[in-house]
Amino acid sequence: MKGKYRAYNIKTIETSSYIEIYQYETPIISKVKENETSKSHLEFLEVENNKKSFEEMNASEQAESLSRKQKHYENMRWEIARLVDCNFDSQTKFLTLTFKENEQDIAFTNDEFRKFIQRLNYRLYKTKKATLHYIATWEKQRKRGAIHYHVILFKFPFIKVKELQTIWGHGFVKINKVEVDSLENHGRYLSKYFAKDLDIKEHKKKAFFKSQNLTLPIVKKFSSTNEMDLTNKNVIYTNEYTQKIPIFKAFSDNGSRNIEFEDRTVKYTKIKKD
Incomplete structure (x- = not known):
């Protein structure tokens, strides 16, 4: 080998x-x-370029792909809970971003989310260097199919909601301090938002996002x-x-x-x- x-x-x-x-x-x-x-053991990579796309698969291949990746994302929920546990602090916030239009194009909304993170990062830290600490995922509204984003922000300084909404520029925003009964439950509570809509997230190119500056769990392997x-x-x-x-x-x-x-x-x- x-x-x-x-x-x-x-x-x-x-x-x-x-x-x-x-x-x-x-x-x-x-x-x-x-x-x-x-x-990190948390990998946000989707289908590799040298593999068939979801649309190119036949029905049995799609079913197998969905089953395999659903288990992957369910396991990912616990990886996210660990990341939350490692990074949670008194400034941690939970942010929801919505679109006023009924946006259903993942490629478009993911690009808008990426640009929002860049604008917010520059507004808060006056630098293009990635400084924000965050984990994020998108979710589709069951009835309309409208896409919105859930974001966990760590070490997040104060900013007025109206200004945050202006920086987003696409619709309503909601931001809350995370209130959970005990510190060790934060990860389990917040990670539940990342386990939603697994059936429709499987064949998308990008379903989860995280900054590269997060504190990671300590993993040891030995005999x-x-x-x-x-x-x-x-x-x-x-x-x-x-x-x-x-x-x-x-x-x-x-x-x-x-x-x-x-x-x-x-x-x-x-x-x-x-």
């Missing part, structure tokens, strides 16, 4: 409030990436013959489940590679930090 690979059977993900532990029955073999610890010692730890949730892992076999006569699957048991533990 080309490149560097490593095997691990334990993965931990640490945020401001929690430590999550995944213990795998069968080791995972992964390729080592440069600067891996500095990269151990012993289970982790959780004595005196504040364990708030445990679960054991089975996942399918691919087993690659020899190539078939037509040149395609045969793939079979086997079960792997995963033990998940979530610990609340003191």
